[in-house]
Amino acid sequence: MELRQLRYFATVAETCHFGRAAERLHIAQPALSQAVRQLESELRTALFTRTTRQVALTAAGAFLYEEARRILDTLDATVQGVRRVAEGRRGLVRLGLTGSATFSHLPRIARIVKHELPGVAMEIHSDLLTPEQCERLREGSLDLGVLRPPVTGEGIGLCTIDVEPLVLAVPVEHRLADQPEVALADLHNEAFVAYGTRDSVVNQAVLRSCHEAGFAPRREHEAVGTSVLLGLVAAGLGVALVPAGARSLPLHGVVFRGVTNAPTVELALGWSQDAEAPVAASLRELILGVLRQDTTVAPTVARNGALG
Amino acid sequence: MELRQLRYFATVAETCHFGRAAERLHIAQPALSQAVRQLESELRTALFTRTTRQVALTAAGAFLYEEARRILDTLDATVQGVRRVAEGRRGLVRLGLTGSATFSHLPRIARIVKHELPGVAMEIHSDLLTPEQCERLREGSLDLGVLRPPVTGEGIGLCTIDVEPLVLAVPVEHRLADQPEVALADLHNEAFVAYGTRDSVVNQAVLRSCHEAGFAPRREHEAVGTSVLLGLVAAGLGVALVPAGARSLPLHGVVFRGVTNAPTVELALGWSQDAEAPVAASLRELILGVLRQDTTVAPTVARNGALG
DNA sequence: TAAAAATACTCCATAGGTATTTTAT
DNA sequence: ATAAAATACCTATGGAGTATTTTTA
Numbered sequence: 081m082e083l084r085q086l087r088y089f090a091t092v093a094e095t096c097h098f099g100r101a102a103e104r105l106h107i108a109q110p111a112l113s114q115a116v117r118q119l120e121s122e123l124r125t126a127l128f129t130r131t132t133r134q135v136a137l138t139a140a141g142a143f144l145y146e147e148a149r150r151i152l153d154t155l156d157a158t159v160q161g162v163r164r165v166a167e168g169r170r171g172l173v174r175l176g177l178t179g180s181a182t183f184s185h186l187p188r189i190a191r192i193v194k195h196e197l198p199g200v201a202m203e204i205h206s207d208l209l210t211p212e213q214c215e216r217l218r219e220g221s222l223d224l225g226v227l228r229p230p231v232t233g234e235g236i237g238l239c240t241i242d243v244e245p246l247v248l249a250v251p252v253e254h255r256l257a258d259q260p261e262v263a264l265a266d267l268h269n270e271a272f273v274a275y276g277t278r279d280s281v282v283n284q285a286v287l288r289s290c291h292e293a294g295f296a297p298r299r300e301h302e303a304v305g306t307s308v309l310l311g312l313v314a315a316g317l318g319v320a321l322v323p324a325g326a327r328s329l330p331l332h333g334v335v336f337r338g339v340t341n342a343p344t345v346e347l348a349l350g351w352s353q354d355a356e357a358p359v360a361a362s363l364r365e366l367i368l369g370v371l372r373q374d375t376t377v378a379p380t381v382a383r384n385g386a387l388g
Numbered sequence: 389m390e391l392r393q394l395r396y397f398a399t400v401a402e403t404c405h406f407g408r409a410a411e412r413l414h415i416a417q418p419a420l421s422q423a424v425r426q427l428e429s430e431l432r433t434a435l436f437t438r439t440t441r442q443v444a445l446t447a448a449g450a451f452l453y454e455e456a457r458r459i460l461d462t463l464d465a466t467v468q469g470v471r472r473v474a475e476g477r478r479g480l481v482r483l484g485l486t487g488s489a490t491f492s493h494l495p496r497i498a499r500i501v502k503h504e505l506p507g508v509a510m511e512i513h514s515d516l517l518t519p520e521q522c523e524r525l526r527e528g529s530l531d532l533g534v535l536r537p538p539v540t541g542e543g544i545g546l547c548t549i550d551v552e553p554l555v556l557a558v559p560v561e562h563r564l565a566d567q568p569e570v571a572l573a574d575l576h577n578e579a580f581v582a583y584g585t586r587d588s589v590v591n592q593a594v595l596r597s598c599h600e601a602g603f604a605p606r607r608e609h610e611a612v613g614t615s616v617l618l619g620l621v622a623a624g625l626g627v628a629l630v631p632a633g634a635r636s637l638p639l640h641g642v643v644f645r646g647v648t649n650a651p652t653v654e655l656a657l658g659w660s661q662d663a664e665a666p667v668a669a670s671l672r673e674l675i676l677g678v679l680r681q682d683t684t685v686a687p688t689v690a691r692n693g694a695l696g
Numbered sequence: 697t698a699a700a701a702a703t704a705c706t707c708c709a710t711a712g713g714t715a716t717t718t719t720a721t
Numbered sequence: 722a723t724a725a726a727a728t729a730c731c732t733a734t735g736g737a738g739t740a741t742t743t744t745t746a
Binding site for chain 2: 081082083123124125126138139140143144147150151154155158159161162163165170171357358359
Binding site: 097098099109110113114117130131132133135 | 698699700701702703704
């Protein structure tokens with residue numbers, strides 16, 4: 081069986097007239113009669129009852145018409161779909177995110193995706209540390225990652241999308257909650273709630289800047305993920321220095337205060353440089369078109385001490 | 389686009405190897421390469437990334453493969469389906485039934501349909517009087533009808549499927565409830581609940597046989613449909629003569645008693661003699677194979693006084 | 697008898713075959 | 722060096738055209 085036969089059959093079924101159907105198909109009537117007869121003999125079933133005055137579908141023909149119509153419509157949609165997939169306007173993007181970016185940047189990204197690329201679905205993998213994301217970008221189980229430079233090794237493209245100062249998160253009842261801005265040195269006696277991973281770039285920035293301010297922060301508690309960390313702050317277990325984006329996660333009992341000469345951490349979009357799917361490329365360009373920072377991180381070059 | 393191209397493409401997608409795919413398709417490799425290239429140029433999209441050592445689907449190709457697989461599978465199922473429709477093993481049968489047959493015969497019919505013709509769905513139109521069913525069989529809005537002869541006019545095929553004696557339905561507390569059998573003459577003082585339509589063949593049989601027994605039944609109440617009628621009997625409003633099949637509708641408070649020399653009413657299967665759908669024909673044959681009575685009603689011949 | 701489908705036949709477009717070349721590992 | 726896809730070219734099947742016949746309302 082061939083689609084040509086189905087298309088011809090469907091047109092005859094719709095017109096119930098070989099002559100007019102042939103006209104609509106831009107072929108001669110005998111060719112159409114022949115094609116339909118051929119289909120009938122392939123199926124070993126009459127599809128029409130015909131006299132020279134009356135053409136009507138048989139039960140089998142009516143059934144076939146329903147199915148043929150669906151198949152032909154599906155095919156049209158498929159052709160459109162293939163085009164869209166190829167152009168990156170349709171498909172699934174697996175997006176990795178660091179903990180804080182999930183709250184600060186994902187909503188905006190999701191909004192512009194919904195608006196600009198309505199055919200694109202996102203699979204969100206949040207709370208992934210930078211090295212994890214790189215690994216998964218390389219092995220192909222992630223398409224894009226919102227991560228914190230630096231990145232080591234080759235094959236990962238990078239572009240900075242935000243530079244965030246760290247801000248101080250304190251419990252509302254804390255003595256520093258009333259000050260409009262806090263100096264790092266004021267924190268030397270505070271109990272710190274810290275990110276509980278050695279790999280955390282934010283953690284490193286905190287340690288470095290506290291050291292420069294002349295003290296080592298007193299780590300009292302650790303948490304994995306910004307939301308948990310802020311929860312501990314809300315519970316009064318200590319203060320924390322977090323990327324400004326964490327303000328996007330308003331938590332009852334926590335207030336954020338600016339820090340004088342605050343250290344900054346970068347947020348970058350990363351992607352695998354080989355075998356990038358069209359959707360991934362178009363989403364990457366869309367995100368960078370909106371969020372790209374002048375401070376572009378050179379792709380594939382391992383960067384050290386970006387925050388130094 | 390043609391199915392040939394989709395089939396070829398799908399095979400290459402499954403093997404990721406033009407040579408082996410061509411082998412599976414029983415064509416030469418160049419023909420396959422050419423067909424796939426043609427498809428790609430029609431879609432204006434690369435479907436494979438290929439080197440001489442590696443063939444892999446692009447994102448567009450992967451999408452097309454999913455859809456193509458579905459389309460090809462649907463097509464196979466459709467071909468099977470067409471065959472089944474043509475053979476009367478699949479489809480919808482619109483079955484009309486008189487009130488009492490709904491309870492006495494439909495369950496059995498439904499059971500054998502489910503067992504013998506699992507692909508056939510029935511659309512039940514119950515509580516239709518014989519003239520209504522004939523009209524709808526002729527105009528094509530019913531395929532088969534379980535009805536009570538006689539039938540007037542042409543074009544309707546008929547075959548008796550049951551001959552039912554009338555039985556007496558009485559309230560449990562009624563004086564006749566204890567007798568194993570009742571004579572018609574015993575009913576001359578009873579209040580009757582009767583079928584509330586002049587056209588009712590059962591009603592006519594009741595009137596005729598009461599007349600022969602020497603009295604005219606005292607109609608106290610009327611009901612449309614056997615279930616409602618029996619409901620009135622259960623409520624103690626009177627007695628009723630109903631086809632024996634009504635026993636299939638056990639109703640609290642009603643007992644059935646045989647009638648001496650009971651009049652009988654026939655039940656027949658009717659069908660339109662022109663433009664009968666294959667499903668209708670096969671269901672008709674199935675039903676008649678199980679229920680056909682020796683007393684076959686000659687088709688198309690108007691019969692009068694069948695119960696005389 | 698007139699409208700429409702079927703049949704008869706002719707032709708050429710193209711699917712598919714064989715032989716060969718190109719290319720990447 | 723070799724496996725595998727692409728290219729070149731040829732052949733023949735069959736899709737579609739024109740002319741004609743058959744059929745039925």
